[in-house]
Each structure stands twice: as C-alpha cells, then as structure tokens.
Amino acid sequence: MGLSPKSKRRLQRILPFGVIWFVIGLFVLFIQEAATGNKNINPNVVITLTPKVFVFAMISVTIIGLLVGAVEILWLGKLFNNKTFYKKIFYKLSFYTFFLVLTIIIVYPFAASIELGLSPLNELVLNKLSNFLISLDFLSTLGSIAVSLFVSLFYSEISYNVGDSVLMNFFTGKYHKPIQEKRIFLFCDMKSSTTIAEQLGHIEYFKLLKAYYSDFTNAIINHSGAVYQYVGDEIIISWKFEEGIKNNNWINCFLAMKQDLHKKANWYKNNFGLEPTFKSGFHVGEVTTGEIGTLKKEIIFTGDVLNTTARIQGLCNSHNVDILISEELIKELKPDNSLEVKSKGIAELKGKEQKMELFTVSRSS
Incomplete structure (x- = not known):
C-alpha cells in the first residue's frame, strides 16, 4: 500500500529540511577547506576532512536536518502555533540550540573516531572533543548550525503561511x-x-x-x-x-x-x-x-x-x-x-x- 495523503504531505514538508541542511553543510565545508588550503592547521581540535569523514559528515548533517524537520512538523510547530512569527523563531532557536549542542557532543566523537581509527570512547578522541568544546571552532560550528536552523525554520514558516504546494511551485x-x-x-x-x-x-x-x-x-x-x-x-x-x-x-x-x-x-x-x-x-x-x-x-x-x-x-x-x-x-x-x-x-x-x-x-x- 502507498502512503496516505496526510503522510505524503508530512514527508513533503520534512524533506526540504534535509536538503537545506545538506546544501548549507556542503557550502560550509567548502569554505573551510578553501580558507585553510585543505590543510588541518589545528589537528588537536579540528577533524581532518578525509573522504570517509566527509561522507559521514554529509550523512550526519542531512539526518540531523530531517530530524529537526520531523520535530518541527510533528510537534514543535504545533506547540507554538499561536505565537507571533518572531516569537516562534526565538523560542524554536532556543530549543534547537540546546538540542543541537547535545547532538554535536554525540556526533563529534564518531567523526573523530573515523579520522583516528579509534573507538569513540578512546581517551584521545575524548580529549579532542574537550579541546573542541572550548575552542573558537566550536563557536564557528554553532554559527553554521544556527544558519542552517534559521533558514530551515524560516522556510517552514513561509511554507506554512503561503502553502507547501504554492511555495514549491514558485521555486520550481x-x-x-x-x-x-x-x-x-x-x-x-x-x-x-x-x-x-x-x-x-x-x-x-x-x-x-x-x-x-x-x-x-x-x-x-x-x-x-x-x-x-x-x-x-x-x-x-x-x-x-x-x-x-x-x-x-x-x-x-x-x-x-x-x-x-x-x-x-x-x-x-x-x-x-x-x-x-x-x-x-x-x-x-x-x-x-x-x-x-x-x-x-x-x-x-x-x-x-x-x-x-x-x-x-x-x-x-x-x-x-x-x-x-x-x-x-x-x-x-x-x-x-x-x-x-x-x-x-x-x-x-x-x-x-x-x-x-x-x-x-x-x-x-
């Protein structure tokens, strides 16, 4: 059996989150690598972008985007439905910031373990995570995530107000x-x-x-x-x-x-x-x-x-x-x-x- 119209609509609303996060994530990685000349100038903090790390990063950022979309469409969007546009954005950014900091703490050790060929719980991996959390690179990562979050939430609000099909027809x-x-x-x-x-x-x-x-x-x-x-x-x-x-x-x-x-x-x-x-x-x-x-x-x-x-x-x-x-x-x-x-x-x-x-x-x- 195929998906019901309601399930299709939910899926159509969630998928753009994954696309937005993937595109912005790809753009941020490109800018970072271009700025450093494809060299890791701070290996104690920054994860070297090997092919395996790159694939993991892009899959992870897309999954996180889809997860944000699912939370937004199925729960959080309804919770703040009666708030003004700017209050919605503020409350949601606050919630998602906490949520995404927690996500970074979980995902970073796995990316570092792929880079170093060690267990995510290895002492070297955990030391690298602690160095990352007190570095400017952590703030930079939060900044790029905030951009992805704001763009996807903004898209969601515009889509909600003008209609999903109308907005998609304008884009296409x-x-x-x-x-x-x-x-x-x-x-x-x-x-x-x-x-x-x-x-x-x-x-x-x-x-x-x-x-x-x-x-x-x-x-x-x-x-x-x-x-x-x-x-x-x-x-x-x-x-x-x-x-x-x-x-x-x-x-x-x-x-x-x-x-x-x-x-x-x-x-x-x-x-x-x-x-x-x-x-x-x-x-x-x-x-x-x-x-x-x-x-x-x-x-x-x-x-x-x-x-x-x-x-x-x-x-x-x-x-x-x-x-x-x-x-x-x-x-x-x-x-x-x-x-x-x-x-x-x-x-x-x-x-x-x-x-x-x-x-x-x-x-x-």
Missing part, C-alpha cells in the same frame, strides 16, 4: 508561464453568515471563522485537496483532476468536512451559541494557471469553470440542499454503494446560456 517555476490544466473545484460557503456575524459581532465572528476553517483541515489533507482561497466565509478547494477523482477524493472530502464539523456541534454551541453549517457547489473543467502580481505574487486560476461553480453553489438554497454537483463531474463519480445520487433537474445558471443538470449526493441510509 512551474507556473511562471501560464499553463492549461483540468481541475475540480469546490466552493464552500457558510450558511446564514451575515446573520451570524451580526449576532456575534466582528471579533467573535472572526474566532468562529478561524475554528470553522481549522476543522476542515484534516478532511482536505486526507483527500488530497488544496485550499485555493479564503474569501470571507467562503473557502475554495481545488484538485488536479487525476487526484480529485482518485478514490472519489472530491466527494469524500466534502462528506468528511461535513462530518468533522458536526462532531464539534456541542463545542460550537457552548462557545458561540450556534452550530455552523455550509453549502457547497462542485464543478470540473479547464483552467489557465499561472503566476500573477508585482507587489504580491500569487498563483491563480482563470476560466469559466470558477464562475460556473460559484453559480452552482448559489442554487443550493433554492433546491434546499447543502451540495450541488454539475452533470459533467457526477459522470466521474466512481461506483460506491455508500453514496446516494439524486438529480435536482435542469437548472438555468445566471449569466450562462447553456442549461445544466445538477445533482446532489449523500450517504445512503
């Missing part, structure tokens, strides 16, 4: 030139949002939106979706066509979002005095995808499919359902006995000449 230049691709779109809008906002007030309504969007996270990740935009109380989710139709990800994402929100009904009632619900529209079609903007760059989609999806979603109230799906997309639904599909008839979409049959889907009783 995938959408530097516009391309056409087939995508599935879900427009998801909170019901009675204007009334709720008036009832709660601006601050409490914002807190509600924050919790509301947060509760969609697992469903979106677990079904390979990507958040395209948050527009007030509306969230737009997108799939590349192949990823969306795989395992019926597109419809299962909606059903999981609905279920996860309902599970927290009592929490919402206790904190806000109401249970938020939403209505959704689905459609599929060709879009043009590319980078746009000068002061602030974004990767955007353009195409009739977005307008049509918005129109479909807007008909949910008149049909008294919480989901409407275009005929074109419902044809891509893979057989599933747990799903019940019902036609809502032919609809005339605002601003569209061609009429379209719409469908709704629910779990079978």
